[in-house]
Amino acid sequence: LVGLVGHARAHVENVGAADALRDAAHANVFHVRPSMADEAYKMVRHCATIGQSRIAVLAEDNALGRAGLQAVNDAIAELKLPPVLGSAFVPANSTQVDAAAASLASLQPQVIIQAALFQTTAAAIQAMRKTGYVGLFMNYSVVGINPLFVALGKDIRGVVVSQVVPSPRSTSIAVVREYNAAIDNSDQTPTYESLEGFIAAKALAEGVRRTGRAFSVAALQRAFTGMTAYDVGGFRLNLRAGVRDSAWAIDLVTVTADGRVVR
Numbered sequence: 001l002v003g004l005v006g007h008a009r010a011h012v013e014n015v016g017a018a019d020a021l022r023d024a025a026h027a028n029v030f031h032v033r034p035s036m037a038d039e040a041y042k043m044v045r046h047c048a049t050i051g052q053s054r055i056a057v058l059a060e061d062n063a064l065g066r067a068g069l070q071a072v073n074d075a076i077a078e079l080k081l082p083p084v085l086g087s088a089f090v091p092a093n094s095t096q097v098d099a100a101a102a103s104l105a106s107l108q109p110q111v112i113i114q115a116a117l118f119q120t121t122a123a124a125i126q127a128m129r130k131t132g133y134v135g136l137f138m139n140y141s142v143v144g145i146n147p148l149f150v151a152l153g154k155d156i157r158g159v160v161v162s163q164v165v166p167s168p169r170s171t172s173i174a175v176v177r178e179y180n181a182a183i184d185n186s187d188q189t190p191t192y193e194s195l196e197g198f199i200a201a202k203a204l205a206e207g208v209r210r211t212g213r214a215f216s217v218a219a220l221q222r223a224f225t226g227m228t229a230y231d232v233g234g235f236r237l238n239l240r241a242g243v244r245d246s247a248w249a250i251d252l253v254t255v256t257a258d259g260r261v262v263r
Helices: 036-049 063-078 098-105 118-130 145-156 174-183 192-211 217-225
Strands: 002-005 009-012 055-060 086-090 111-115 136-139 159-163 251-255
Touching: 036 063, 036 111, 036 136, 036 159, 036 251, 055 063, 055 098, 063 111, 086 098, 098 118, 111 118, 118 136, 118 145, 145 159, 145 192, 145 251, 174 192, 192 217
Parallel strands: 055 086, 055 111, 111 136, 136 159
Antiparallel strands: 002 009, 159 251
16 A cells, blocks of 8 residues: 655555545545455455355454445355355454354354454464364455464464465566565565565665656656556566456465465
8 A cells, every 4th residue: 555645755655555545535545455345356256166156254443444344245145145144343453353253153154254453363363273164264365474473373274365465485477576586684584464564665766766856746646657567576566456356366276284375
């Protein structure tokens, strides 16, 4: 997410945001990552492919959670699947999930899609498993694989997470090689989250480069607007992507009990 703030600053974040920010009214907001609708479509289509149509949703009670639920409902309608069995909202960044877990477990879903950050997600997975639920957990990329693994440990086994950038280990991709070289002499280990930040920073730098010497916020906005097929190094960005424009860029990965990511 790249936003032009006020008259002199650019604000850059490698985080998910509700799809309402993709509306044309937000002309100063540019998106490095695909939409929640893209992620939801990829997850729901995978459910259809493996014959899992009994889907429930657990979401944080905030704009992001509500957008995540709406994206799932829209994807289900587009793919002409049965409607969600039900949904449950929990307080944002909270571990108060027992009532929501019991409610969803009673519906006997095959898949639970979660629109929440890692703390809530981890608590929900643990609570659902205590109810005897043995189905699939799927998560938007905003959850973050690394913090989720820290929170869950070996209980992360089999959890599916949507990813919006290449694997940080895929060094056959130029931008991933560049990223790994940049952190090689640091105390960092390669992660999806920091690779996404690296890609966002490169997009910002490219926008600044394209403005030339006559730099201004208006010039930077024009530069970003023109970056609809920017090759950041073997990975293409569309900073003006709308909803459902970038599903091609999304991978669904599974995490093993020892934290390995399996695509």
